[in-house]
Amino acid sequence: MAYYVNRNIKMTWWERVYLPEIFRGLYITSRHFFLNLFGFIPFFLGRKKERPIFTVYYPEQTVKYPAAYRGRPVLALNEKGRPNCVACGLCEIACPAYCIDIVPAENTGKQNEVERWPKEFTIDYAVCIFCGFCEEACPEEAIFMSDDCEISMLDRKKMKYDLQQLLVPISELKDRVEFTRKMYAKWNY
Amino acid sequence: MIIDVLITLVKILFILAVTVGFFAPVLTWVERKQSAIMQDRIGANRADILGFRALGLFHIIADALKMFTKEDFIPQGANKTLHTMAPILALVPALLTFAVVPFGGEYSLFGKKVNMVISDLDVGLLFVFAIASLSTYGYVIAGWSSNNNWSLLGSMRTSAQMISYEVTLGLTVIGVLMVYGTMKLTEIGAAQESFFHWGIFLQPLGFFMFLAASIAENKRIPFDNPEAESEIVAGYFTEYSGLKFGMFFMAEFIEMVTIGALVTILFFGGWHFPFISSAALLSIFDFLGTTGANIIVMLFHIGVFFAKVCIFIWLQMTIRWTLPRFRYDQIMKLGWKILLPMSLANILVTGLVLLVIS
Numbered sequence: 001m002a003y004y005v006n007r008n009i010k011m012t013w014w015e016r017v018y019l020p021e022i023f024r025g026l027y028i029t030s031r032h033f034f035l036n037l038f039g040f041i042p043f044f045l046g047r048k049k050e051r052p053i054f055t056v057y058y059p060e061q062t063v064k065y066p067a068a069y070r071g072r073p074v075l076a077l078n079e080k081g082r083p084n085c086v087a088c089g090l091c092e093i094a095c096p097a098y099c100i101d102i103v104p105a106e107n108t109g110k111q112n113e114v115e116r117w118p119k120e121f122t123i124d125y126a127v128c129i130f131c132g133f134c135e136e137a138c139p140e141e142a143i144f145m146s147d148d149c150e151i152s153m154l155d156r157k158k159m160k161y162d163l164q165q166l167l168v169p170i171s172e173l174k175d176r177v178e179f180t181r182k183m184y185a186k187w188n189y
Numbered sequence: 190m191i192i193d194v195l196i197t198l199v200k201i202l203f204i205l206a207v208t209v210g211f212f213a214p215v216l217t218w219v220e221r222k223q224s225a226i227m228q229d230r231i232g233a234n235r236a237d238i239l240g241f242r243a244l245g246l247f248h249i250i251a252d253a254l255k256m257f258t259k260e261d262f263i264p265q266g267a268n269k270t271l272h273t274m275a276p277i278l279a280l281v282p283a284l285l286t287f288a289v290v291p292f293g294g295e296y297s298l299f300g301k302k303v304n305m306v307i308s309d310l311d312v313g314l315l316f317v318f319a320i321a322s323l324s325t326y327g328y329v330i331a332g333w334s335s336n337n338n339w340s341l342l343g344s345m346r347t348s349a350q351m352i353s354y355e356v357t358l359g360l361t362v363i364g365v366l367m368v369y370g371t372m373k374l375t376e377i378g379a380a381q382e383s384f385f386h387w388g389i390f391l392q393p394l395g396f397f398m399f400l401a402a403s404i405a406e407n408k409r410i411p412f413d414n415p416e417a418e419s420e421i422v423a424g425y426f427t428e429y430s431g432l433k434f435g436m437f438f439m440a441e442f443i444e445m446v447t448i449g450a451l452v453t454i455l456f457f458g459g460w461h462f463p464f465i466s467s468a469a470l471l472s473i474f475d476f477l478g479t480t481g482a483n484i485i486v487m488l489f490h491i492g493v494f495f496a497k498v499c500i501f502i503w504l505q506m507t508i509r510w511t512l513p514r515f516r517y518d519q520i521m522k523l524g525w526k527i528l529l530p531m532s533l534a535n536i537l538v539t540g541l542v543l544l545v546i547s
Contacts, residue, residue, distance in 0.1 A: 022511075
């Protein structure tokens with residue numbers, strides 16, 4: 001569909017004179033300037049600040065990302081101090097970038113122990129595309145997209161995280177766990 | 190004789206210290222910080238020395254270091270001599286204008302009349318415009334010698350814009366000349382001692398036209414067509430880097446100070462504080478003796494003058510960060526079709542009023 005810009009805007013005489021409109025603009029910008037410069041004066045008079053400065057000093061301060069944010073995938077460490085993962089390999093298959101690599105280990109007959117666990121679990125963040133398919137495929141609530149996105153490095157080899165580096169206590173992932181339960185419940189997995 | 194030379198040297202050093210040493214570097218900081226505060230941001234504050242940030246003032250040092258250490262690049266096929274000469278040609282006129290701009294009145298120090306102006310020319314205002322139009326050469330040569338299409342376009346726009354707005358600039362000032370009857374900037378300043386004789390009351394229209402035309406001369410937004418990042422990369426200084434680029438930048442900031450000083454002298458009473466005449470001040474500080482009282486009054490006047498200059502620099506910055514830029518044809522239209530007839534009408538009205546009064 002063609003899109004036309006209306007170039008024939010009818011301006012009033014006052015607007016066409018142009019100088020008053022300049023003064024209006026200057027008034028708005030200088031109001032912001034003085035309110036931000038001496039913003040504490042109206043604050044003392046009991047008035048609210050017109051618009052607070054919303055700059056975040058990034059490396060020192062960070063904003064909390066929403067639960068739907070897909071940062072780096074991590075493995076959840078449950079309350080017993082073990083990964084939830086049973087090394088089924090579904091995430092490995094679901095991964096479109098082939099960045100997950102699992103070597104499973106099995107219980108050889110010990111009672112009251114987990115049956116399967118990953119011996120090695122590596123994710124190469126240099127390859128990962130942060131699609132979240134691994135999280136969707138996981139039947140055990142073991143792998144989650146965390147809100148951590150600060151994984152830039154100078155060395156590509158260091159971007160390959162092994163099992164110990166991937167583990168994150170599940171208490172830190174509560175929001176995301178709830179979000180995934182809500183989200184993927186729709187499909188009745 | 191030697192004392193006269195010494196006094197002049199001190200004045201020159203003072204002006205250099207104020208413009209190059211103080212205003213030019215500090216304005217780079219002010220530009221960032223003021224735009225940030227106006228837009229509800231915080232602005233440059235990351236450069237620190239041992240954890241001290243000092244409101245981002247160290248960015249000035251960081252900028253200077255960066256410019257000194259950057260490669261001084263001359264493009265292939267460029268005219269080397271002219272390429273090097275152009276920033277100097279742009280910077281020197283901006284500084285030279287201050288030779289005739291008075292920053293205080295006349296004071297008798299140690300039995301000697303000292304004038305707070307480097308050279309009190311009879312044709313002060315003409316000198317200002319002559320020198321200001323010389324800087325066009327710097328910009329034109331910069332664009333031409335860079336061997337770059339965008340630079341050449343930028344310099345052509347510069348020359349067109351400067352020539353168009355110089356007409357308005359000259360004509361608006363004629364109104365001021367008619368009112369005060371002199372071209373000496375010192376006399377124009379001295380004539381505005383009483384508050385209601387300030388140029389803004391006698392020439393209100395002239396002030397707005399002068400400000401618009403001089404911002405256009407300085408090539409800042411909203412009249413920034415010669416540099417227009419969105420159209421022609423960076424205009425005439427596309428091919429400049431390092432300290433040469435810094436010189437163009439410094440010329441722009443010093444020109445801002447010049448505009449502020451000229452507006453103060455012509456329209457806002459120069460070094461006079463409203464309702465406080467220098468005679469009254471002298472009588473207050475009479476107990477310090479003639480020289481002592483004069484020194485205090487001198488410092489007060491210089492402070493008032495530079496405070497006014499700072500206000501006008503603030504105004505220019507606010508205009509720069511408030512208004513969107515004009516198109517090329519709009520600039521030409523404003524210059525030739527609106528400002529020029531208005532300045533002519535201003536002269537006519539001023540002449541008629543003067544005739545009626547006399």
